[in-house]
Each structure stands twice: as structure tokens, then as C-alpha cells.
Amino acid sequence: MSTVPLENEKSLLPSAGASTPPGRPALQKRVRQRLTSRTATAAAVVIAVIWTIPTFGLLVSSFRPEDNIKGNGWWNVLTDRQFTIENYVDVLSPGGSQSPNLLSYFVNSLAIVIPGTIFTLVLGAMAAYMFAWGRFKGRDNLFIVVFALQIVPLQMALIPLLQLFTQVLKVGDFQLLPSGTYAQLWVAHTIFGLPLAIFLLHNFISEIPGEVIEAARVDGAGHSTIFWRIIIPLATPALASFGIFQFLWLWNDLLVALVFSGGGADVAPITQRLAELQGSRGGEWQRLTAGAFVSIIIPLAVFFGLQRYFVRGLLAGGLKG
Amino acid sequence: MEDIAEKGLQVVVGLAVFAAVIGLIMVLVDRAPKSGREKVQIAGFLAPALVLLAVGLVFPALQTSYLSLTDRNGEFVGLDNFVWMFTQPEALVTLRNTVIWVVLVPLLATSIGLAYAVFIDRAWGEKALKALVFMPMAISFVGAGVIWRFVYAYKGPEQDQIGLLNQILVWFGREPKQFLLDAPENTLFLIAVMIWIQTGFAMVVLSAAIKGIPTEIVEAARLDGAGPWQQFLNVTIPTIRGSLIVVVTTITIGTLKVFDIVRTMTAGQYETSVVANEMYTQAFRAGEPGRGAALALILFLMVLPVVVYNARLLRKQKEIR
Numbered sequence: 001m002s003t004v005p006l007e008n009e010k011s012l013l014p015s016a017g018a019s020t021p022p023g024r025p026a027l028q029k030r031v032r033q034r035l036t037s038r039t040a041t042a043a044a045v046v047i048a049v050i051w052t053i054p055t056f057g058l059l060v061s062s063f064r065p066e067d068n069i070k071g072n073g074w075w076n077v078l079t080d081r082q083f084t085i086e087n088y089v090d091v092l093s094p095g096g097s098q099s100p101n102l103l104s105y106f107v108n109s110l111a112i113v114i115p116g117t118i119f120t121l122v123l124g125a126m127a128a129y130m131f132a133w134g135r136f137k138g139r140d141n142l143f144i145v146v147f148a149l150q151i152v153p154l155q156m157a158l159i160p161l162l163q164l165f166t167q168v169l170k171v172g173d174f175q176l177l178p179s180g181t182y183a184q185l186w187v188a189h190t191i192f193g194l195p196l197a198i199f200l201l202h203n204f205i206s207e208i209p210g211e212v213i214e215a216a217r218v219d220g221a222g223h224s225t226i227f228w229r230i231i232i233p234l235a236t237p238a239l240a241s242f243g244i245f246q247f248l249w250l251w252n253d254l255l256v257a258l259v260f261s262g263g264g265a266d267v268a269p270i271t272q273r274l275a276e277l278q279g280s281r282g283g284e285w286q287r288l289t290a291g292a293f294v295s296i297i298i299p300l301a302v303f304f305g306l307q308r309y310f311v312r313g314l315l316a317g318g319l320k321g
Numbered sequence: 322m323e324d325i326a327e328k329g330l331q332v333v334v335g336l337a338v339f340a341a342v343i344g345l346i347m348v349l350v351d352r353a354p355k356s357g358r359e360k361v362q363i364a365g366f367l368a369p370a371l372v373l374l375a376v377g378l379v380f381p382a383l384q385t386s387y388l389s390l391t392d393r394n395g396e397f398v399g400l401d402n403f404v405w406m407f408t409q410p411e412a413l414v415t416l417r418n419t420v421i422w423v424v425l426v427p428l429l430a431t432s433i434g435l436a437y438a439v440f441i442d443r444a445w446g447e448k449a450l451k452a453l454v455f456m457p458m459a460i461s462f463v464g465a466g467v468i469w470r471f472v473y474a475y476k477g478p479e480q481d482q483i484g485l486l487n488q489i490l491v492w493f494g495r496e497p498k499q500f501l502l503d504a505p506e507n508t509l510f511l512i513a514v515m516i517w518i519q520t521g522f523a524m525v526v527l528s529a530a531i532k533g534i535p536t537e538i539v540e541a542a543r544l545d546g547a548g549p550w551q552q553f554l555n556v557t558i559p560t561i562r563g564s565l566i567v568v569v570t571t572i573t574i575g576t577l578k579v580f581d582i583v584r585t586m587t588a589g590q591y592e593t594s595v596v597a598n599e600m601y602t603q604a605f606r607a608g609e610p611g612r613g614a615a616l617a618l619i620l621f622l623m624v625l626p627v628v629v630y631n632a633r634l635l636r637k638q639k640e641i642r
Contacts (some may be wrong), residue, residue, distance in 0.1 A: 031400065044440035044450060047433065051454045051517065054468045057485060061471065072481040075490050107325050111332045119339055126343075127370035134363040142371075149374060151628045152382050152641075153578055155600050155617040158382035159388060159610050182331055191377035194370050224347040237363075244639040254460030254581045259605060266328075269572040275585045278467060285483065292467035296460045303459035307452065315529055 005233050008251055010097055062289035066083055069285045088289035100277055101265055102294050109269040109298075112182055112257075113250040116189035120246050121239055123190065124197030125205070129231050131198065131214060132206035134223075143202070149195040158259050161188060165260070182267060184260045189250050200313075204238035205231060241313030244306055270295045342369075354591035382621075385493050388614035402615035415594045418508050419623075422515070422579060422595055427572040430516045431565065434523025441531035442531055451528065462518070462581030469514045470586055474502040478617065509591055519575065523568045530564035531557060565633065570631040577623050596620050 065085045068076070077083075091100040092222070130136075131143045144150040165184050165246040169176040208231065216226050254271045261268040263276075274295050277288060303310060346365045353361035390396045406412045434454075441450045457465060474484030478496055482488040487497040499535045500510045534557065542556045558565070580597040589602060594618050604613025 011546055039445060040440040044444070047440075048450055048453045051457065051520070053485070054472050054517070055456065055460070058468045058471055070483065073483050073485065075488070096460075098535055104324060107328050111328050113465050115332055115335050115339070118336070122343060122368045123340075123373070124641070126366045130363050130366045134366070136360070137362050146371075148630075149378055151621070151625060153597075153617065153620050153624055155578070155597060156385045156621055157378050157381035158617075159604050159614060160384040164376070164381070170509065182335065186335060187373070187377070191373050194374055195378075198370060222351050222358070223366060224351050225419055227366070229346075248459060249418065252463070254461070254463055254584065258601070266324075271461050274463050274467065275581075278463075278470065278585050279588065285474070287597055288467050289471065292464045296464040299459040299461065300456070303456065304452070306456075311529075315526060 005102070007175050032285070039123070058289050058292060062293045063192065064286075066286040070283075087286045088294070091287050091291045091294060100273065100291055102270060102273060102291055104265045105268060105270040105273040106265055106294060108182075109251055109266075109271070109295075111246055112185050112267075112269055114180070114252045115186050116193070117243055117246045119186060119190040120193035120197050120242055124194055124242075125201050125235065126227065126234065126237065127194075127198045128201035128205050129223075129227050132208075133204050143198075147193055147199050150199065154256065156193045157192075157253075161191075162259055180262055180264070180267060185256065185267070188256050188260050189253070192256065193249070197246070199233065200242050201238055205235050208234050217320065240306075241309045242311050244302060245313050248302060251299055329415050354546045385614045385617055388610055389618045391611045391614075393609050398611070402612050403619075405612060406615060406619065411594075412599070414592050415589075415596055418593060419577065419595045421508055422512055422575050423573055423623075425509075425512050426515045426519060426576040427569045430519035430572055431523045431527075431569050433516070434520045434568070435527050435565070436449050437520070438528035438531055439523045442528065451524065457518045458521045460518070462514075462579075465514055465518055466582055466585035469510075469517070470501070471508060475499050501587055501593075502591050507587070507591055508593050511582055511586055512517055514586070515576060515579060525574065526564055527561060527567050530561035534560045566634055567631065570627050570634075573627050574624055574631075575632065577620060577627075596623075619623060 049201075057074045060077055061069050062126070063085065064074065064077065065082055065084050065086065068080065068082060092103045092106075093099070094101050094104060127146070131146075132137060165177050166175065166179060177187055212230060212234075213226060216230055221229070251269075252271060253269070254275055257269050257272045258275075261272060263272060265273075274288075274291050277291060330470070338402075346369070350362040350365035365408065389402055390397055390399060392401065406416070420480060437454055441447050444450065450543055471483075473487075474482075474486050475483075475487055475497055476482050478491075482491055482497055484497075486500065490497055501507050514610075538551065538560065542552050547555065578597050579595060580601060582600040583589055583595050584601070589595070589598045594602070596619060600613050600616035602613075603609040603616060
């Protein structure tokens with residue numbers, strides 16, 4: 001109640017100012033500032049709550065017994081405190097073809113993401129090093145071309161790339177990147193990650209003081225020695241920032257997985273399985289809530305554990321365009 | 322367990338092959354004859370990334386451009402696919418939705434993110450408050466899809482609601498609603514998910530920009546008697562303009578390519594499809610690679626101006642520095 005009249009007084013201030021005693025405007029100003037900051041705080045809290053509640057509801061639900069999840073809303077835990085880890089046991093354990101079998105897909109995600117990230121980092125850093133410190137004709141133009149490749153949405157490459165993997169890259173009947181293994185996903189992810197990796201790592205590597213590199217060269221070190229002994233150690237912060245991004249991006253990917261994984265439990269990542277479960281068993285909330293939480297636990301851990309690097313990478317423009 | 326060991330072996334083999342290739346390159350470039358060694362070394366470092374990009378991105382993108390001029394049997398049909406896109410009702414709905422997405426998401430995510438960044442600036446518990454809103458950034462679109470489908474979940478009026486939003490409707494004496502089924506407003510409920518994810522990005526980048534505003538400017542404005550609102554309009558906004566544009570363009574690009582949210586929440590049914598989703602549906606589900614390629618090309622053409630603008634801006638900022 002009391003805030004409303006005070007807020008209105010604000011607009012009256014100029015005309016009223018002349019007659020007010022000297023002490024009052026300062027006081028009023030202080031009060032007003034406190035009040036606006038109080039409104040601001042309230043608004044911030046409202047936003048924070050709206051942004052958190054959906055995830056919180058999912059987490060709470062994933063620990064509720066099946067009948068409860070399907071029977072009433074998760075806010076009923078206030079009065080009806082029944083919790084179980086049954087849902088997690090159910091989604092993780094291997095069973096028949098009907099079971100979510102998420103542990104298997106979880107392992108697939110790790111098996112796709114870890115090499116996918118390492119390949120991109122190493123190849124990206126190698127190219128970035130040459131774009132920054134190699135001396136050759138057309139270097140800057142070539143770099144601009146690579147930079148410009150970020151424009152190409154990966155949708156543009158999917159159809160031909162799949163054909164390439166399955167029909168062209170083979171010797172006799174043997175596919176160089178066999179379907180039903182992780183190889184196609186590793187290569188596809190590496191290709192799509194490279195333009196941004198090269199660009200960001202180049203920005204960092206080119207800022208390494210030239211004297212360091214010159215000194216090593218005078219001592220007779222070749223490019224490979226300089227790269228592994230000097231560039232990689234010095235570029236660790238940039239590698240970490242981009243690495244986290246690439247890791248999260250690959251972990252959360254669905255599109256590339258849908259096209260290249262084949263969809264079985266031997267290759268497909270957890271996002272793909274979760275998407276399938278949503279489609280085929282959209283009402284099985286006890287599985288979906290637990291499954292969703294299993295799928296976001298790694299990104300959340302990475303996020304909260306390495307937030308500093310994450311933010312740094314973001315501010316360096318490390319968002320996949 | 323056996324399964325996991327097998328997958329682990331695949332990863333180890335993959336990493337070993339990669340390490341062997343890289344090691345071989347390093348050894349070869351170091352042993353190159355002295356006269357041309359520099360050139361060989363540069364080529365050795367650049368080749369892996371450039372070959373992958375050429376084969377996996379440039380060539381496929383060109384092929385997709387050609388593919389967009391062919392029909393499902395691979396025969397040349399000229400611009401038929403584009404005519405289809407701009408005349409058929411279902412394709413037009415896709416384009417309309419994409420426009421709605423690309424207007425609303427950047428606008429709202431940036432506004433809310435900016436407001437939040439201002440509200441919590443130097444507030445008590447700022448870091449924690451930031452993490453709450455930023456957290457969705459780490460969650461996959463698929464995971465976010467589950468989280469929000471649960472918020473939107475629908476049960477008949479005579480049953481207990483399990484979705485929070487419908488429960489709120491019921492508390493206010495309204496009928497529960499099929500949020501994801503009723504066109505055209507269902508698109509808005511999908512858009513809300515993207516805003517939920519992107520706001521954190523806007524908030525973090527803009528918060529860093531706000532902290533970078535020189536205190537003298539803020540002090541000067543305050544001494545001139547500018548209220549908080551005037552300070553915001555006349556000092557904050559103009560000073561962080563560059564960051565604002567980067568945020569808006571980055572979110573715009575991400576929104577144009579949005580696929581997973583639509584795929585997992587409605588699969589593009591009930592008039593909710595967008596270009597990126599339709600591209601997948603046509604190319605990989607409906608057996609119409611020509612139409613899929615045409616949609617991918619349209620996506621490219623929509624992203625292009627935004628990226629070019631963004632790149633130019635970045636370069637300008639660098640020159641100023």
C-alpha cells in the first residue's frame with residue numbers, strides 16, 4: 001500500500017521542491033532509490049522462480065512413485081511425502097526392447113562426445129597455429145574462408161555427408177567409417193565444430209608473444225615441437241573454454257545423431273533415446289522425468305563445476321552460430 | 322558390462338587411430354628435406370582440418386544447393402521445390418512460424434535477460450541468482466522439451482492436473498487447456514521454451530557489459546540528477562549497444578536453426594513446424610531430399626545477412642580497440 005503514494009510523489013517533486021525544507025529531498029531520494037531497488041529485487045526473484053520451477057518440478061517428480069506422478073501434481077509432495085528411486089532403477093537397467101535402457105545410451109553419449117571433442121580441439125588448434133604463426137601466401141584469405149564457413153548451417157551438409165559416408169568412402173564392401181559404430185558421428189561432429197574452433201583458438205594463439213616462439217625457433221625447434229611444447233600449454237585456457245562448449249554442444253545434440261547414428265542401443269546417444277521415449281511413450285512420466293534428469297546431469301555438473309570457463313568462453317563469442 | 326567394455330574398446334581404438342595419424346604427420350613434417358621443410362610443415366598442420374572442411378562442409382553445401390533443384394527421383398526440376406515452399410499451405414505455415422519464432426525469441430529473451438541483469442547487478446547473492454537463470458543453457462533442447470511438456474501436461478477437467486500450468490488455470494477457475502495441440506497459440510508455448518533457454522545467455526553477456534561501464538559515466542549521470550530509469554535509457558543502453566546487437570544476432574541465428582524443441586515436443590504437427598524441422602522431415606522422413614535441400618538453402622539465406630552483419634560489427638569493434 002505505502003509504495004503507491006510514494007511512487008506518485010516522484011512526478012510531483014519538481015514543483016513541490018521549492019517549498020520543501022532542505023533536509024527532505026535527500027531523504028526522499030534515498031527512500032525512492034531503496035524502493036525502486038526493492039521493486040527490482042522483487043521482479044528479479046519472480047524471474048528466478050519462473051526460470052527454476054520447471055526444472056525443480058522435474059527433479060521432484062523423478063523421485064515420486066509412478067502412481068503419484070500420473071495421479072496428481074508434483075506440488076502435492078508438500079502433503080504426501082513419498083519418494084522412491086525406483087524410476088531411476090527402471091530407466092537405467094537393461095531390460096527387454098521396451099525398457100528405456102538408458103545406461104547403454106548414456107555410455108554412447110560419453111563415447112561420442114569425448115573423442116568428438118578431442119579431435120576437434122587438436123585439429124582446430126593445429127590449423128589455428130598455422131593461421132596465426134605460419135608464413136605462407138594467401139594465409140589471411142584462407143582464414144577468412146574458414147571463418148565464413150560458420151555461416152553454413154549444418155543442415156546444408158547433412159544429406160550429402162550421409163551419402164558420402166555410406167556410399168563413397170568404402171573399399172570394396174568395407175566402409176571406411178562403418179555404420180553402426182561411433183566413427184561417423186565423431187567425424188561429422190569434428191567437421192561441424194572446426195570452423196568455430198579454428199576461429200576462436202586462432203584469436204587466442206595469435207596473442208601469444210612472438211618472442212617466445214622466435215626464441216624456440218632460434219634454438220632449432222620445428223613447428224611440431226613448438227606446437228606441442230609451447231602453444232598447447234599456453235593455450236590451455238582457450239582450449240578449456242572451447243572444449244567445454246564443444247562437449248556440451250555434442251552432448252546435447254540431436255540432429256546429427258538422428259542422421260548418423262542409426263538409432264540403436266549400440267550407437268545412439270541419450271538425447272536421441274529420450275526423444276524417442278517422448279514420442280512413443282509420451283505419458284510415461286515416471287520414465288521421462290527420471291530419464292531427462294539422467295540426460296542433463298552431466299551437462300549440469302560440467303556447468304556448475306566449470307562455470308568460470310563456461311562464461312569466459314561465452315564472452316569470447318563461443319556460442320555455436 | 323560386456324557391452325560397456327566393447328564400447329570402451331571402440332573409443333580406445335578411435336583415439337589410438339587418431340593419435341597415430343597425428344603422430345605420423347608430426348614425424349613426417351619433422352623429417353622433411355631441409356629445403357622445403359617450412360612448406361611441408363605448414364601443409365601438414367593445415368591439411369587435416371582443411372580436407373575435412375572441404376569434403377564435409379564445402380562440397381556437401383554445394384551439392385545441397387544442386388539437390389534443391391531436383392525432385393525425389395533426382396531429376397532436375399528447376400525451381401519447383403521453391404514454388405512448393407511458397408505456395409503450399411503446409412509449407413507456408415512453416416515459414417510463418419519461423420518468422421514468429423525469429424521475431425519473438427530474440428526480442429523477449431534479450432529484454433528479460435537485460436532486465437534481470439540490471440535488477441541483480443551488485444545485488445546480494447548475485448552469483449547464485451545468475452546461475453539459476455543461466456542453468457537452462459546447459460540443458461539440452463531435448464531435456465528442456467521433457468521439462469516443458471511436463472509443465473504443459475494436460476488431464477481432463479474431472480481429473481487432478483499433473484501439469485503446473487493447467488493446475489494454475491484450474492486454481493483460477495478455468496478449464497484445463499491442451500497447450501501443445503491448439504493452433505496457432507501452441508507455437509507460442511514452444512517459443513517460451515526457447516526463451517527460457519536463451520535468456521540466460523543474454524543475461525550473462527549483458528551483465529558483463531554492464532559491469533564494464535566506466536563508473537565515472539554513471540556517477541556523472543547521477544550527479545546530473547538522472548533517476549534510475551533515465552540512467553538506464555541514457556547511459557546503460559547506449560554504452561552496451563554493441564553487446565546488445567551481438568546478443569540479438571546470436572540468438573536470432575540460434576532461433577532460425579531451432580530443430581530439437583519442435584522435433585521432440587510436437588514433431589512439427591498441429592501447425593507448429595519450422596524450417597529446420599521441416600527440412601529434416603522432408604529429407605529424412607518423407608523421402609523428399611530435394612525439398613529438404615531447398616529448405617536448407619532457405620535457412621542458409623535467412624542466416625546469411627545476420628551473420629555478415631555480426632561479423633562486420635565484430636570487426637568494427639576490434640578496430641576501435
